[in-house]
Amino acid sequence: MSKTPFSGEKLVILAGNPNSGKSTLFNLLTGLNQHVGNYPGVTVDKKTGKLKLSSEQEVTLLDLPGAYSMYPTSKDERVVVRQFLSSEQKPDLVVYVADVSQLEKQILLLTQIKDLGYPVILALNMVDMQGITIHADQLADHFNIPVVPISGKTGLGIMALKLQIAQLLDNPSEHQEAYYKLSAEEKDITETVGADLPSPSKYGKLLSVHHYDWLEHIHADQKSKIKQSIQEQGFNSLQGQISETLSRYSKFTPVIRKSLHLDAGGAGMKITDKIDRWIMHPVFGVFFFFLIMLLIFQAIFAWATVPMDFIEATMATFSSGVRNVLSEGWVTDLLCDGLIAGLTGIIVFIPQIAILFFFIGILEEIGYMARAVSMFDVSLRKIGLNGRSIVALVSGGACAIPAIMSTRNISNWKERLITILVTPFISCSARIPVYAILIGFAVPQGRIWGFEQQGLALMGLYSIGIVAALSAAFILKKIIKSTDRSFLMMELPIYRPPVAKNLLFLVYEKTKAFVLGAGKIILMISLVLWFLASYGPEDLGFNKSSSTEMIDTKVGRTPIESSFAGILGKSIEPVIKPLGFDWKMGIAIITSFAAREVFVGTMATIYSIEDDSDVTSIRTKMAEDKDPQTGAMIYNVATTWSLLIFYVFAMQCMSTLAVVKRETKSWKWPAIQFAMMTGLAYLSSFLVYQVLS
Amino acid sequence: MKRLILAADPDFLPGMNLTARKASDLLPNQSAHILRFEDMIIAGKLMAMGILPEAHIEMVRRNALGQTLIYRINSRFKIALRRDEAITIIIHEG
Numbered sequence: 211m212s213k214t215p216f217s218g219e220k221l222v223i224l225a226g227n228p229n230s231g232k233s234t235l236f237n238l239l240t241g242l243n244q245h246v247g248n249y250p251g252v253t254v255d256k257k258t259g260k261l262k263l264s265s266e267q268e269v270t271l272l273d274l275p276g277a278y279s280m281y282p283t284s285k286d287e288r289v290v291v292r293q294f295l296s297s298e299q300k301p302d303l304v305v306y307v308a309d310v311s312q313l314e315k316q317i318l319l320l321t322q323i324k325d326l327g328y329p330v331i332l333a334l335n336m337v338d339m340q341g342i343t344i345h346a347d348q349l350a351d352h353f354n355i356p357v358v359p360i361s362g363k364t365g366l367g368i369m370a371l372k373l374q375i376a377q378l379l380d381n382p383s384e385h386q387e388a389y390y391k392l393s394a395e396e397k398d399i400t401e402t403v404g405a406d407l408p409s410p411s412k413y414g415k416l417l418s419v420h421h422y423d424w425l426e427h428i429h430a431d432q433k434s435k436i437k438q439s440i441q442e443q444g445f446n447s448l449q450g451q452i453s454e455t456l457s458r459y460s461k462f463t464p465v466i467r468k469s470l471h472l473d474a475g476g477a478g479m480k481i482t483d484k485i486d487r488w489i490m491h492p493v494f495g496v497f498f499f500f501l502i503m504l505l506i507f508q509a510i511f512a513w514a515t516v517p518m519d520f521i522e523a524t525m526a527t528f529s530s531g532v533r534n535v536l537s538e539g540w541v542t543d544l545l546c547d548g549l550i551a552g553l554t555g556i557i558v559f560i561p562q563i564a565i566l567f568f569f570i571g572i573l574e575e576i577g578y579m580a581r582a583v584s585m586f587d588v589s590l591r592k593i594g595l596n597g598r599s600i601v602a603l604v605s606g607g608a609c610a611i612p613a614i615m616s617t618r619n620i621s622n623w624k625e626r627l628i629t630i631l632v633t634p635f636i637s638c639s640a641r642i643p644v645y646a647i648l649i650g651f652a653v654p655q656g657r658i659w660g661f662e663q664q665g666l667a668l669m670g671l672y673s674i675g676i677v678a679a680l681s682a683a684f685i686l687k688k689i690i691k692s693t694d695r696s697f698l699m700m701e702l703p704i705y706r707p708p709v710a711k712n713l714l715f716l717v718y719e720k721t722k723a724f725v726l727g728a729g730k731i732i733l734m735i736s737l738v739l740w741f742l743a744s745y746g747p748e749d750l751g752f753n754k755s756s757s758t759e760m761i762d763t764k765v766g767r768t769p770i771e772s773s774f775a776g777i778l779g780k781s782i783e784p785v786i787k788p789l790g791f792d793w794k795m796g797i798a799i800i801t802s803f804a805a806r807e808v809f810v811g812t813m814a815t816i817y818s819i820e821d822d823s824d825v826t827s828i829r830t831k832m833a834e835d836k837d838p839q840t841g842a843m844i845y846n847v848a849t850t851w852s853l854l855i856f857y858v859f860a861m862q863c864m865s866t867l868a869v870v871k872r873e874t875k876s877w878k879w880p881a882i883q884f885a886m887m888t889g890l891a892y893l894s895s896f897l898v899y900q901v902l903s
Numbered sequence: 904m905k906r907l908i909l910a911a912d913p914d915f916l917p918g919m920n921l922t923a924r925k926a927s928d929l930l931p932n933q934s935a936h937i938l939r940f941e942d943m944i945i946a947g948k949l950m951a952m953g954i955l956p957e958a959h960i961e962m963v964r965r966n967a968l969g970q971t972l973i974y975r976i977n978s979r980f981k982i983a984l985r986r987d988e989a990i991t992i993i994i995h996e997g
Contacts, residue, residue: 278952311979314979449943701983702982
């Protein structure tokens, strides 16, 4: 839900086009004093912060998503219109940010917001750029609003802007004349239905008529009345939107051309063109993209392992410390094996999330992302994805969690959803330990055509994951219905150096969103899994008489075989037998739902190996394991391939499901994703086992 | 999709010029001016982004086998369009 500011505190909205430098200004004005929430109904970040105007005056600042006009074409873009027309708290003031080098095309929305009757300040951003001469006073005269030249980069004009905000909040300007005069047709319709519409301004009423269909604050009976009037008067919404837009442009364009002088090719355009010649080259550009992604990938693997190992080691030390202090018992077990282990499972993802978003942030900030998106748009659109999906698909090779979190800026809901659903098919780093321990049982060492056989098999597993992701996308494209039309129409901004502050905020925000948003679910599931693996019916007083011959190395605790997880693993044996799995694998599949790499740890526990990092011992024990009846090897080629394929496809990651729940705002999609992936895993493993055995 | 005509020139009659040149017909480094748009929704979006009738439009490059087209508008900014978006922009020389 949206966070409403304290009662009595004034609300200032930061609005503007994408690429206007709005977010940089927001970070500059609020500092760390910001909060990221969600707009109801959509997953668009709602950033609010406290802006200190003076020692005694503080206001709430809301950073509205970048928009071009009050006529949105996707569900995500609608939040801007809703904020002005139907939100609970109306803004007291709007600060409109515009990039001065693109002024002519960034003023349309300003005139629309002004016509809604809100006091507006125009903040002309990037005035420190070379080759720009601007007469701010002429703009102030024309629009009849205060104009403040600023620079989000150097902090120039920020004090003046704050003063202007404080001043305008204290003395709101008197009622202003509408910038756009409604046509006769528009006047007719707003007068017919306007009396019932809550908006105070005529333009607000007109927009309500345009968007009545999806504006929640308009009641059903009002909606039918508007619909009827639209039909009776033959009001054409699209035609109206276009003539309104043209009329606004024809009014402000001459004024801007007069008051702004831009040197030809200035403001970084020449350099941008030079870089684009290479970066957007049909062949070299694609090569360059994969090179960048490879570097990011390497960085995640190389840099994340150090903090990840550190986190795991520290938490293990902490856990054994707690165990030493507290007496033995279920409370200690709950704390150490349940709670601390669960927390470790959350914190351990932070390095990967932080590193990935740091790089995505840089690519976004410098303006490269728009280029990458435009390059992959065509090929990915054919299979129901979006140009932006490429980032999620590639990052999915490291970890699906930050990859899914990075889909937020895909504005088409269907394309975004498909990206979220198929990304976990890409083999992530957590599958590597499983592949590594099993692959030797499926493929013997040796070379084929000079290549290491096991390496080829590993590559094959990765390729299967990629093919599955792309095919699933293609199928989902046919199944999922959507009313949103898909567009590319994307500005390619000039290249700019990244702003360090923006990057830090992005990394901080995404990490926090993961820990708070998905952390609770992960913690809960890991507690349940801990309980299932540590306790059995005996502990709860059932079957006291039955004896287990197997002795766990960890004295005094229920061996995993007779725990609930063990019983569950054994009871699903009939279901997994056609895949070639025995009850031990059943237990491992159940426990590794927490995370795939838990498979290795569970195998260590089952085969009573104390140190679960001792992969060689685990592999030896697994290799020695024989069927008690037939004496055949358990990990034969058929079973191992079946198990490998199962881990390629199956949704064995509670953290991913928790993130999908957070990003789609319902349990429906993670449930569908689980059914799709694990269902495919079951079928494929069945086929593989039946063919090979 | 309902096709409606939006003309820069009010006297322009729809359907007169069947061989109208489209922005997608431009070759790299060629330029023209926008005459009108043939898809109202795309027109609304393009206009909000600062691409209006009479604007100077220059093809910068074609990517992805000509399916993604990069244009420079009024010598000021670049935009990437899908081919099926660019095809709705009718242009005229000069």
